[in-house]
Amino acid sequence: MSLLRRIQGSQPSPSPSQNPEPARSTPTPEAPPPPPRRPLPTTGGIRDAYVDLKNRIQAKLLSELEPTLNFSRTDELRAMIEEKFDAVLLEDHVVLSRLERQRLFEQIVAEILGYGPLEPLLRDDTITEIMVNGPKKVYIERNGRIERTNVVFEDDEHLMRIIERIVAPLGRRVDESQPYVDARLPDGSRVNIVIPPISLIGPVVTIRKFYRTPLTVDDLIRLGSATPEVMEFLKACVQARINIVVSGGTGSGKTTLLNILSGFIPEGERIITIENAAELQLRQEHVVTLETRPPNIEGKGEITMRDLVINALRMRPDRIIVGECRGGEAFDMLQAMNTGHEGSMTTIHANSPRDALARLENMVLMAGTDLPHRAIREQIAMAIDLIIQTARMRDGSRKIVSLTEIQGMEGQVIITTELFKFEQYGMEGGRIVGRLVPTGIRPRFMDRLEAADIRLPPSIFGAGRR
Ligand SMILES: Nc1ncnc2c1ncn2[C@@H]1O[C@H](COP(=O)(O)OP(=O)(O)OP(=O)(O)O)[C@@H](O)[C@H]1O
Numbered sequence: 512m513s514l515l516r517r518i519q520g521s522q523p524s525p526s527p528s529q530n531p532e533p534a535r536s537t538p539t540p541e542a543p544p545p546p547p548r549r550p551l552p553t554t555g556g557i558r559d560a561y562v563d564l565k566n567r568i569q570a571k572l573l574s575e576l577e578p579t580l581n582f583s584r585t586d587e588l589r590a591m592i593e594e595k596f597d598a599v600l601l602e603d604h605v606v607l608s609r610l611e612r613q614r615l616f617e618q619i620v621a622e623i624l625g626y627g628p629l630e631p632l633l634r635d636d637t638i639t640e641i642m643v644n645g646p647k648k649v650y651i652e653r654n655g656r657i658e659r660t661n662v663v664f665e666d667d668e669h670l671m672r673i674i675e676r677i678v679a680p681l682g683r684r685v686d687e688s689q690p691y692v693d694a695r696l697p698d699g700s701r702v703n704i705v706i707p708p709i710s711l712i713g714p715v716v717t718i719r720k721f722y723r724t725p726l727t728v729d730d731l732i733r734l735g736s737a738t739p740e741v742m743e744f745l746k747a748c749v750q751a752r753i754n755i756v757v758s759g760g761t762g763s764g765k766t767t768l769l770n771i772l773s774g775f776i777p778e779g780e781r782i783i784t785i786e787n788a789a790e791l792q793l794r795q796e797h798v799v800t801l802e803t804r805p806p807n808i809e810g811k812g813e814i815t816m817r818d819l820v821i822n823a824l825r826m827r828p829d830r831i832i833v834g835e836c837r838g839g840e841a842f843d844m845l846q847a848m849n850t851g852h853e854g855s856m857t858t859i860h861a862n863s864p865r866d867a868l869a870r871l872e873n874m875v876l877m878a879g880t881d882l883p884h885r886a887i888r889e890q891i892a893m894a895i896d897l898i899i900q901t902a903r904m905r906d907g908s909r910k911i912v913s914l915t916e917i918q919g920m921e922g923q924v925i926i927t928t929e930l931f932k933f934e935q936y937g938m939e940g941g942r943i944v945g946r947l948v949p950t951g952i953r954p955r956f957m958d959r960l961e962a963a964d965i966r967l968p969p970s971i972f973g974a975g976r977r
């Protein structure tokens with residue numbers, strides 16, 4: 512007899528169903544995403560019976576466990592849950608095969624100790640992003656492509672319980688008065704949560720999975736995101752303390768690239784990293800990692816990026832790495848780059864190098880300086896040497912699409928020169944074919960590379976090819 516029949520046997524009024532698969536939280540992302548608006552097969556007697564059994568056991572367990580819950584002692588708790596789980600099954604005369612029992616047990620443990628239906632997605636290392644659009648629509652990103660999964664939550668409340676589990680240990684909260692929050696899972700994954708009334712489709716959770724082994728230079732080359740020549744050039748730039756901004760759209764690989772660039776910083780320099788949610792993973796020994804803090808429940812105690820950049824200047828840094836410039840901290844970052852902390856780096860959310868410059872200008876204005884535009888542009892032109900533009904391409908790949916040198920000012924305008932640019936030759940099997948090629952122009956800051964005793968073959972910049 513199947514699990515479902517047996518469960519149904521202990522149910523008062525089972526209704527028929529065509530859905531024989533009760534395990535809802537097992538993702539099958541290979542299945543094509545259902546077309547939008549098609550109702551999910553969320554109802555049906557068998558499913559209901561299964562969910563009901565699970566809920567009943569869960570409720571019983573929770574009522575018995577609650578007073579003694581100490582979530583830090585997971586192993587102990589697991590054993591305790593298992594004991595009670597077996598007792599409940601016995602009491603309710605539910606007979607399960609070993610496999611069924613194990614599956615139900617794991618789901619209940621995931622609900623009580625973990626992140627419920629999200630658990631299998633979190634454990635799957637091939638998934639890089641999880642996007643929950645309300646309880647019934649869960650998408651993932653894998654190999655750069657978004658797919659819908661068949662993972663579902665029972666309802667808004669169920670999803671809210673899991674959200675609570677994410678934010679509560681961090682001392683944060685989400686409710687009507689604070690309807691969105693950034694958080695981080697214990698494994699380092701970055702989480703953003705938005706709930707109604709701001710979200711009109713129920714609670715929304717976006718998780719950027721933490722890469723246990725971050726991408727390396729070789730990965731970038733293998734994935735076609737950069738060429739060996741460009742990576743050699745970038746390594747030289749970092750070693751010669753060129754000030755670099757990585758610019759790109761959301762999820763275009765900015766942080767990943769910043770992490771790789773940081774890896775080129777020679778041992779022995781004092782590096783201070785400043786981030787909203789620590790994502791960078793530097794291998795050097797002498798690294799100080801700082802993270803901002805949101806205001807507490809009374810709205811006090813906020814520590815901003817800007818506070819941390821200003822403070823970092825008093826910590827004798829050789830280099831400052833700012834995870835992402837979004838506001839007034841850009842002003843202090845530029846000043847640091849201009850005053851002895853050359854070789855500092857940051858990322859900016861922008862769609863082109865020009866756009867990045869315009870955004871920087873706006874951010875400096877956000878710092879509340881009353882510098883005239885020209886003076887701000889001068890600061891920017893003096894501070895920044897190189898903008899690396901990243902992009903998420905139509906085929907889901909991430910690429911460096913441009914390296915642009917900032918050369919100075921002419922009148923009111925910042926002069927830029929493109930050193931490398933991505934040229935697309937066509938498409939092959941749904942993949943973009945192309946290459947990041949030199950434009951034939953040597954950077955003006957070559958003398959700084961040479962002063963640092965770094966010699967690059969002129970062919971890197973395309974000399975002799977034109
Ligand atoms: N060159 C690459 N090739 C393939 N995948 C990449 C590459 N760079 C980054 N990724 C993946 O893309 C996702 C986004 O990367 P990353 O966090 O670096 O982007 P981001 O631009 O900093 O995003 P955000 O705007 O959200 O801060 C991650 O899952 C990362 O592993």
Ligand SMILES: [Mg+2]
Pocket residue numbers: 765766767835
């Ligand atoms: Mg980022």
